[in-house]
Amino acid sequence: MSFDPTDIGWRIGRSQTPRGIELWCRYDRTTGVYGEQGSGKTLDLLAPALLAHRGAGMATLTKVDDLLLTAQRRQQPLTPGGPPRPIAVLDPFGAAPGLPVFVWDPIAGCVDPKVAEKRAKAFAAGTVTGAVSGGRQDGAARFYAAETAKVLQGFLHAAALTGRTLEHVLEWVANPVAADQPADILQQHPSAARFWDGLLSGALHGSSDTVGNTVTTVQQAMSLFFQPEIRARCVPTRDRPATDIADLIARQGTVYLLGREDPYASAAPLMTAVAEHVLDTALDAANTAPHGRMTPCFLACLDELPSTTPLPTLRVRMANERALGLSFIYATQTWKQMVVSYGEDEARSLFGLTNNLVIFGGGKDVHFYKEISDLIDDVRISRQTVSDGPGGLGTSRSGEDVKVLRPGDIRRIAERHALVLAGNAPPIIATLRRCFDGKQGRLLNAELDAGRRRVRAARAGAPDLAAVTADAVAYARANRLSPASEDDDRPLPADEELPLHRWLW
Ligand SMILES: Nc1ncnc2c1ncn2[C@@H]1O[C@H](COP(=O)(O)OP(=O)(O)OP(=O)(O)O)[C@@H](O)[C@H]1O
Ligand SMILES: [Mg+2]
Numbered sequence: 001m002s003f004d005p006t007d008i009g010w011r012i013g014r015s016q017t018p019r020g021i022e023l024w025c026r027y028d029r030t031t032g033v034y035g036e037q038g039s040g041k042t043l044d045l046l047a048p049a050l051l052a053h054r055g056a057g058m059a060t061l062t063k064v065d066d067l068l069l070t071a072q073r074r075q076q077p078l079t080p081g082g083p084p085r086p087i088a089v090l091d092p093f094g095a096a097p098g099l100p101v102f103v104w105d106p107i108a109g110c111v112d113p114k115v116a117e118k119r120a121k122a123f124a125a126g127t128v129t130g131a132v133s134g135g136r137q138d139g140a141a142r143f144y145a146a147e148t149a150k151v152l153q154g155f156l157h158a159a160a161l162t163g164r165t166l167e168h169v170l171e172w173v174a175n176p177v178a179a180d181q182p183a184d185i186l187q188q189h190p191s192a193a194r195f196w197d198g199l200l201s202g203a204l205h206g207s208s209d210t211v212g213n214t215v216t217t218v219q220q221a222m223s224l225f226f227q228p229e230i231r232a233r234c235v236p237t238r239d240r241p242a243t244d245i246a247d248l249i250a251r252q253g254t255v256y257l258l259g260r261e262d263p264y265a266s267a268a269p270l271m272t273a274v275a276e277h278v279l280d281t282a283l284d285a286a287n288t289a290p291h292g293r294m295t296p297c298f299l300a301c302l303d304e305l306p307s308t309t310p311l312p313t314l315r316v317r318m319a320n321e322r323a324l325g326l327s328f329i330y331a332t333q334t335w336k337q338m339v340v341s342y343g344e345d346e347a348r349s350l351f352g353l354t355n356n357l358v359i360f361g362g363g364k365d366v367h368f369y370k371e372i373s374d375l376i377d378d379v380r381i382s383r384q385t386v387s388d389g390p391g392g393l394g395t396s397r398s399g400e401d402v403k404v405l406r407p408g409d410i411r412r413i414a415e416r417h418a419l420v421l422a423g424n425a426p427p428i429i430a431t432l433r434r435c436f437d438g439k440q441g442r443l444l445n446a447e448l449d450a451g452r453r454r455v456r457a458a459r460a461g462a463p464d465l466a467a468v469t470a471d472a473v474a475y476a477r478a479n480r481l482s483p484a485s486e487d488d489d490r491p492l493p494a495d496e497e498l499p500l501h502r503w504l505w
Contacts, residue, residue, distance in 0.1 A: 007296070010049035010329075012358065012420060013430035023420060023430050025049075025329075025356055027297045030318045032351065033331040034368070035360025040416060041331040042066050044432040045358060046301045049329060051435065051444075054078055055296030056249040058278050060257045060271060060308040064096045067256055068451030069435070069444065071099060074254045086253035088243045090274055092230045092267045093260055098458030102255060104234055104274055105242045107169065110160035113153075113193035118313075120153035122276040123221040125312045126269030128341055140213075142343060147203045147214040148221050151176055154200035158182035161189045166225060166235050173222045176215050177204050221269045230270075245281040249298065259308045268308060275302075275309040279317060279326065286324040294325030302330040306341035315346065318353050330354075335368040357421040358430075361413030369407035372419070376404045376427045 005011070005024055012023040012031075025031050035041045042061075050059055050070050057074070061067050067089065075084050088102035110116040124145040155176075159169045162185055172179035186197035203214055225231045236242040248255065255278050259267035282298040289295070302309055311317070318328050332338050338347040351357075359372060387394045404427060410419055413429065420428040436445055476482045 006052045006054065010052055010299075011433075012045065012356075013418070013432040015420075016417065016429045016431055023422075023428065025422075027299070027325070027327040028322045029355035029423075030322060030328045030353065031330075031356040031358060032354035033329065033358045033360075034333075034335065034363075035331070035358075035418070036333055036363045039360035039362055040418075040432060040434065041333075041360065042303055043069075043434050043436065044416065044418075046303050046329060046331055048433065048435045050074070050254075050299065050301050053296075053299045054252065055294065055298055056252050056254065056282065057299040057301065058255045058257070058275065058282075059301040060259065060275065060303055060305070062258070062260050062304050062308060064258070064455065065448065065452075066303065067096055067099075067258055068455065069448050070254075071256065072447045072451055073444070078252065083251070086248050086251055087256060088248060088253065089256040089258060090233075090271065091256075091258045092224055092227075092233065092270055093258075094229060095260065096258060096455050098454050099256075101233065101240075102243050102257075102274070103236050103240055104277070105236050106166055106234055106273065107156060107159050107164070108242060109277075110156040111191065113157060113196070116153045116157040116160065116193075117149070118276055118280070119273050120149045120151075120156055121312055122273040123152055123269045124149040124217070125310055126266065126272040127217050127221050128310065139343075144213050144217040147210075148217040150199045150203040151214065151218050152221060154186055154196050155182050157193060157196060158185040158189075161185060161192055166231060170222065170225055170231070173218055176218055177211065220266075224267060224270050234270075245278055246285060249278075249282055249285050252296070257309065259304075261304070261307050266307075268310060272309045272311055275300075275311055276313065279311075279313075279321075282326055283321060283324065286321070286326065289325075292324070297325040297327050299327045300329070302328065305330040305332050306337040310341040315350050315353055318350070334363065334365055336365065355423055357419075359410065359413075359419045359421070361411050361417070361419075362415075363411060366407060369410045372410055372421070373405055373407045375421065 009024040009026040009029075012025050015021040015023055031045075033041045033045055042063075046059075047066065047069055050057055051073050059067075059070070071087055071089070075087055077084050087100055089096060089099045090102040090104065091097075091099070106119065110119060127148065128141045128145050155169050155172050158181070159165070172182055183197045183200050186192045186200060204211060225234065245255070255274075257271045257274060259271050279300065282294065286292070286294045286298070302311075302314075305311075305314075314328070314330070317326065322328065335347070335351075338350065341347075342350060357372075363369065383398050383400055385396045385398070387396070405419070413419055416432050416434060418430055418432055420430045422428070435441055473482065
């Protein structure tokens with residue numbers, strides 16, 4: 001019987017000291033990757049892990065290239081002649097047109113109060129990253145995120161109970177204080193969760209400052225949906241039904257959640273809510289599987305975790321679900337980003353629960369490197385001092401504790417190398433393999449280029465902004481929506497060409 005290590009884990013790299021030992025991470029061990037931008041988190045660790053993985057997976061990303069890098073390969077059949085594996089891309093900003101679209105209905109399932117609560121909390125958690133710029137406001141941001149969750153859970157539950165859609169929820173979100181319908185539904189509907197009408201009114205009535213901030217946060221959580229195109233992607237239609245997540249997982253498919261770091265329009269609330277839904281579906285699949293766990297396992301590659309999907313449930317999931325065949329790798333640029341998203345205590349718990357830490361050099365966070373240096377601890381070395389004095393030669397011995405790796409040593413770790421702290425093993429400096437290296441890497445690069453060409457071609461079909469603007473202004477003029485100006489009476493130059501419909505009033 002042959003043994004393939006990719007069945008039970010993903011490859012981290014090869015150790016440098018002691019030299020040449022292959023390092024693999026078991027799928028039931030979680031990994032946290034810390035490294036500044038461009039250090040190699042994605043290309044050296046997360047992308048290779050996802051590419052080699054045979055089971056279903058979910059990847060969060062912020063760069064189109066990172067998506068195109070693995071999208072083609074993840075669709076290839078596992079065995080020659082086998083069925084292709086599905087992928088679905090949640091792309092709220094339309095950055096990667098032409099790829100199979102993930103259509104999600106945020107209201108689906110919210111008849112169940114547990115689903116409504118979880119979804120609302122996920123949306124609200126995504127606002128914390130977008131709301132704060134420094135450490136001091138974190139507490140306030142989390143308070144309003146909690147108030148937001150109370151409002152949104154009521155809205156989602158009320159909409160689901162009455163067969164309403166996202167459009168109705170947005171009507172309420174646009175003016176939550178004036179919206180009476182959701183509270184009435186929660187009060188009168190026999191299947192509504194008890195007391196939720198009280199929670200809803202409690203969050204929307206009271207001190208005007210608090211309510212004002214809550215309303216702003218509610219709107220911030222749902223802000224992406226106020227873009228018609230993004231909303232269209234989240235309202236399933238007959239022609240474009242909602243993606244069947246359970247089926248996609250059963251066929252070893254991949255869900256990609258493509259966000260971007262944008263202080264004006266954060267995708268984090270939407271992406272966090274979708275990620276929770278996908279992980280819950282995978283958990284259901286594990287619970288109903290014949291062996292009580294997913295085989296092959298489900299790999300969640302959470303790149304840029306704090307800015308893409310700050311999952312409130314990640315700590316609990318990492319603790320419980322890894323034993324059920326759900327595997328987690330997360331990456332972040334700095335420790336500070338984790339603290340901003342999760343708060344100091346939760347970030348520390350997450351850090352403590354992470355089995356393997358992979359830390360790149362090049363960062364500037366002295367405190368983080370100092371902590372890692374302390375974690376690695378000291379090594380006791382003995383010194384022998386020989387002195388030559390008037391009394392003759394003397395020898396003395398002493399013991400001294402020195403750092404195995406000083407903070408500066410960690411910062412100086414070379415490119416394509418990283419410090420690996422795995423369980424109770426001694427610290428290891430690992431040599432990593434970039435996914436563009438070697439023959440396989442050249443193939444991958446060619447696939448990436450082909451993917452870029454396809455996206456460029458799909459993008460070329462998008463409507464031109466100048467043409468859309470001209471049409472909008474023409475309509476406004478035709479319907480007397482434009483500001484009156486003296487030029488309106490000016491006769492048009494003979495050579496000015498206007499579409500016919502401009503003259504239809
Ligand atoms: N297509 C490419 N071909 C060759 N090298 C690349 C390519 N794309 C990126 N690189 C280089 O590989 C290095 C690692 O990139 P990678 O995307 O893995 O960094 P990262 O740690 O994930 O950064 P970020 O936090 O910005 O996502 C970068 O320094 C980058 O210059
Ligand atoms: Mg990256």
